[in-house]
Amino acid sequence: MTFRHERLPNGLEIVAEVTDDALSTSVGFFVKTGARDETDATWGVSHFLEHMVFKGTTELSADEINRRFDWMGASANAFTSEEDTVYHAAVLPAQQHEATALLAAMMRPALRAEDFATEKLVILEEIRMYDDQPPFGADERCRAAFFAEHPLGRSVLGTVESIESLPVEAMREYHVRRYAPGNIVLAATGAVDFTALVETARRYCGEWEALPPSARDTWRAGRGPTGDVRETIVRPAATLAYGVRMSAGPAGDDPERFAAKLLATVLGDDSGSRLYWALVDPGTAEQASCHHQDFRDAGLFATQLACEAGDAPALLDEVTGIYAEAARSGITAAELEQARNKLAGRVVLVGERPRRRLFSVGLEWARSGRYRSVADDLAIVEGLSLDDLHRVMDSWPLHGPAATVLAGPSAIPETSGAGDPQGAGGAEPV
Amino acid sequence: MKQQLFSTTLANGIVLLGESLPALESAAVAFHLPAGAVHDGAGRCGLATLSGEMMLRGAGDRSSREVIESLEGAGVQWAHSVSTSHASFAGAMVARQLVAALPIYADIIRRPRLPEDELDPARQMVLRNLAGTEDDPAHRAMSALRQLHYPAPWGMPAEGISAEVAALGIDEVRDYVARRVIPRGTIIAVAGRIDWPLVVERMAELFGDWATAADAPPASGPRGSRIRHVHHDSQQTHIALGWSAPPYAADASYEASAALAILGGGSSSRLFTEVRERRGLCYSVSAGYHTLRDHAMAVCYSGASTARAQETLDVMLAEIRRLPGTLESAELERVKARAKSALVMQQESSAARAGDIARRWYHLRAMRSLAEELDRYDRLSVDSIEAWLADHPPAGLTVVSLGREPLEVPDDIQA
Numbered sequence: 059m060t061f062r063h064e065r066l067p068n069g070l071e072i073v074a075e076v077t078d079d080a081l082s083t084s085v086g087f088f089v090k091t092g093a094r095d096e097t098d099a100t101w102g103v104s105h106f107l108e109h110m111v112f113k114g115t116t117e118l119s120a121d122e123i124n125r126r127f128d129w130m131g132a133s134a135n136a137f138t139s140e141e142d143t144v145y146h147a148a149v150l151p152a153q154q155h156e157a158t159a160l161l162a163a164m165m166r167p168a169l170r171a172e173d174f175a176t177e178k179l180v181i182l183e184e185i186r187m188y189d190d191q192p193p194f195g196a197d198e199r200c201r202a203a204f205f206a207e208h209p210l211g212r213s214v215l216g217t218v219e220s221i222e223s224l225p226v227e228a229m230r231e232y233h234v235r236r237y238a239p240g241n242i243v244l245a246a247t248g249a250v251d252f253t254a255l256v257e258t259a260r261r262y263c264g265e266w267e268a269l270p271p272s273a274r275d276t277w278r279a280g281r282g283p284t285g286d287v288r289e290t291i292v293r294p295a296a297t298l299a300y301g302v303r304m305s306a307g308p309a310g311d312d313p314e315r316f317a318a319k320l321l322a323t324v325l326g327d328d329s330g331s332r333l334y335w336a337l338v339d340p341g342t343a344e345q346a347s348c349h350h351q352d353f354r355d356a357g358l359f360a361t362q363l364a365c366e367a368g369d370a371p372a373l374l375d376e377v378t379g380i381y382a383e384a385a386r387s388g389i390t391a392a393e394l395e396q397a398r399n400k401l402a403g404r405v406v407l408v409g410e411r412p413r414r415r416l417f418s419v420g421l422e423w424a425r426s427g428r429y430r431s432v433a434d435d436l437a438i439v440e441g442l443s444l445d446d447l448h449r450v451m452d453s454w455p456l457h458g459p460a461a462t463v464l465a466g467p468s469a470i471p472e473t474s475g476a477g478d479p480q481g482a483g484g485a486e487p488v
Numbered sequence: 489m490k491q492q493l494f495s496t497t498l499a500n501g502i503v504l505l506g507e508s509l510p511a512l513e514s515a516a517v518a519f520h521l522p523a524g525a526v527h528d529g530a531g532r533c534g535l536a537t538l539s540g541e542m543m544l545r546g547a548g549d550r551s552s553r554e555v556i557e558s559l560e561g562a563g564v565q566w567a568h569s570v571s572t573s574h575a576s577f578a579g580a581m582v583a584r585q586l587v588a589a590l591p592i593y594a595d596i597i598r599r600p601r602l603p604e605d606e607l608d609p610a611r612q613m614v615l616r617n618l619a620g621t622e623d624d625p626a627h628r629a630m631s632a633l634r635q636l637h638y639p640a641p642w643g644m645p646a647e648g649i650s651a652e653v654a655a656l657g658i659d660e661v662r663d664y665v666a667r668r669v670i671p672r673g674t675i676i677a678v679a680g681r682i683d684w685p686l687v688v689e690r691m692a693e694l695f696g697d698w699a700t701a702a703d704a705p706p707a708s709g710p711r712g713s714r715i716r717h718v719h720h721d722s723q724q725t726h727i728a729l730g731w732s733a734p735p736y737a738a739d740a741s742y743e744a745s746a747a748l749a750i751l752g753g754g755s756s757s758r759l760f761t762e763v764r765e766r767r768g769l770c771y772s773v774s775a776g777y778h779t780l781r782d783h784a785m786a787v788c789y790s791g792a793s794t795a796r797a798q799e800t801l802d803v804m805l806a807e808i809r810r811l812p813g814t815l816e817s818a819e820l821e822r823v824k825a826r827a828k829s830a831l832v833m834q835q836e837s838s839a840a841r842a843g844d845i846a847r848r849w850y851h852l853r854a855m856r857s858l859a860e861e862l863d864r865y866d867r868l869s870v871d872s873i874e875a876w877l878a879d880h881p882p883a884g885l886t887v888v889s890l891g892r893e894p895l896e897v898p899d900d901i902q903a
Binding site: 079080081082112120121124125127128129130131132133134148149150176177178179180182183184186187189190191192294295296297298329330335338339340341342343344345364365366392395396399400402403404406407409410411412413 | 511512513514552553556557560561562563564565566580581582585608609610611612613614615616617619620622623624625720721722723724754755756757760761764765766767768769770771772791792793818821822823825826827828829830832833835836837839
């Protein structure tokens with residue numbers, strides 16, 4: 059595996075992790091823009107634009123784009139998050155140029171008003187689809203409560219109202235500003251011909267006009283709620299209740315983030331964790347899990363719970379009790395070893411699939427301008443100690459102040475917060 | 489690329505399959521036991537799922553907790569599922585851990601403790617999962633479609649029925665495991681960075697002396713009604729519809745699959761183009777092929793707002809009716825390209841390959857190489873698919889809608 063990097067004069071960055079004997083090639087355009095770069099007036103534009111990119115350019119119709127991807131046997135798609143918009147295709151190596159050239163052309167979409175009107179209907183359907191599904195908006199409401207007024211609290215899809223009122227002109231303006239070449243990374247993994255990749259990029263992206271970098275917000279001012287915030291969503295059709303709890307954790311530029319992920323594995327992995335043995339194995343909860351999520355300059359521990367509605371308040375208290383007990387008594391060496399082996403196994407399995415590696419390589423470069431190989435990741439996992447986990451629990455107590463949202467079939471009774479109000483709240487940023 | 493495929497049958501009937509993928513760092517193993525939900529029995533829907541869950545709760549010298557901890561301690565990404573046909577236990581791991589993982593699986597399969605004090609927790613877990621599926625409208629619509637379309641017990645929900653799971657006892661679980669977790673009908677597949685002779689040797693040590701028992705197939709019962717609306721208070725109405733197709737073991741299944749891929753298999757497919765791209769009716773719409781051993785189904789799915797669901801169904805039906813006689817070679821070439829590319833990329837995942845070789849063996853009683861598979865795709869033509877469609881036009885549709893309002897289903901497509 060070798061790493062390659064190149065930068066075009068207009069600022070577009072090209073990175074590749076080359077595995078000569080791989081059977082496939084994955085390419086992706088990673089645009090450093092997402093929900094946190096929106097305003098109230100453009101709420102949902104990043105994701106809506108991601109859809110519109112597939113609606114064609116001045117030379118290519120939407121049908122032609124779809125046909126060309128299928129013709130080359132590509133597994134192509136896109137996604138939008140709070141910080142990134144990613145367009146990707148996995149193809150056989152012979153199709154590297156075709157796939158890259160098509161994705162590159164799509165980055166300059168026509169954004170036709172009639173396509174905008176039709177696709178708006180699809181976005182509204184997507185919002186309704188997710189709203190009908192567990193956790194019935196609890197995750198988005200919880201993130202909004204956690205980040206309060208900050209744009210990281212915006213839901214990626216937007217709302218029915220924000221999408222209905224969004225004009226096409228606002229999307230065109232957003233596109234010019236946010237899809238400037240200096241704001242985009244072209245990444246590739248697998249059997250990559252890097253020289254040819256750079257050549258394709260020069261030909262199809264070299265003429266894109268360089269713009270001065272557009273500023274992004276920062277989140278350094280705070281780190282989550284200073285006291286417990288609780289909200290309830292009532293969905294009469296729901297069978298179970300769904301709880302989401304978010305407390306502060308290390309940010310994406312904090313070296314402690316790796317220990318935070320290992321800690322979340324010990325405490326709340328989908329199986330074999332403390333939450334699993336306490337709540338899932340006995341059949342008390344349908345789901346009880348915890349993971350660490352990081353953004354450029356913010357991070358959080360997200361706990362997800364699904365259970366009978368009447369049990370929800372008590373089980374949320376039990377979860378915070380498990381976190382408090384872990385902080386008090388510590389993690390055992392056996393737990394550390396099991397979690398390390400689990401994560402190492404995952405790193406290896408993801409590492410051998412170029413289409414999965416693409417996201418690790420591309421997102422990391424878009425965020426930090428750094429590259430970490432599979433071996434680097436394994437070394438990080440192997441190097442984590444009990445001290446690292448205990449330090450994270452001291453700095454970022456999971457039982458501390460949190461935003462909690464419960465969605466369920468009926469009004470769910472409030473409980474007394476189990477967290478320690480003196481915990482992480484109001485502490486200085488790292 | 490020369491594929492390295494292996495197969496052997498142990499004296500007790502266990503079929504052992506392997507594929508060596510030396511470029512990978514990982515190995516994957518999958519045990520498929522003939523203990524799927526089709527053997528639940530009347531009034532005991534969910535017995536296979538409960539029994540599968542119980543098998544993980546203590547095995548050999550290991551307690552329930554030690555089973556999971558020993559797998560995860562070896563870095564095994566484990567999975568367990570019960571389908572219509574099989575109870576499956578699988579794991580993917582760094583290749584050197586395979587030798588350590590196999591005895592754990594041997595304990596789960598041959599020496600489950602099935603302790604009475606674990607029955608209630610296991611039952612609660614199954615019941616909670618069932619309650620969770622109640623909140624997944626797309627899953628409910630598809631499950632109802634299978635239940636109506638396939639003859640009982642082939643369409644019964646593997647996850648169970650709450651009232652029936654609630655009544656199951658430990659004796660039924662123990663009896664089920666004794667009857668159904670047997671060598672004959674068991675398929676074990678291993679793929680990745682493996683040493684095949686060593687795998688065979690270890691499997692023979694672990695499973696060779698497992699005494700066999702007779703495998704009795706279930707009798708097929710009646711089918712359900714063709715049209716059903718399920719009331720659900722949701723913003724979208726979910727539409728699942730299907731009609732009979734040849735099972736995978738029939739050679740014509742390739743023609744059927746290709747026709748369905750043209751209908752709704754990719755982003756340039758007819759359903760995606762007409763329902764989503766042209767009209768903006770929905771976010772999800774697709775057509776595909778679902779197969780059991782002796783029955784198979786063409787399946788279409790979409791979910792659209794209540795007010796637009798009828799138009800969504802109407803456009804879907806129009807595209808289904810339009811299919812025979814209108815296939816274009818460019819459409820077929822795209823379907824072939826997607827299928828071939830997916831087949832090659834599957835070689836990058838040991839878990840995907842272990843699953844695939846086992847699935848094919850179950851249907852074909854043979855291994856099929858990538859070259860044979862690619863060759864079969866090459867032999868697909870517009871003429872061969874049209875000929876098949878002419879003999880088997882979409883008819884006798886089963887239609888399920890789930891949402892606030894029932895939909896109007898025209899009479900002609902039910903015939």
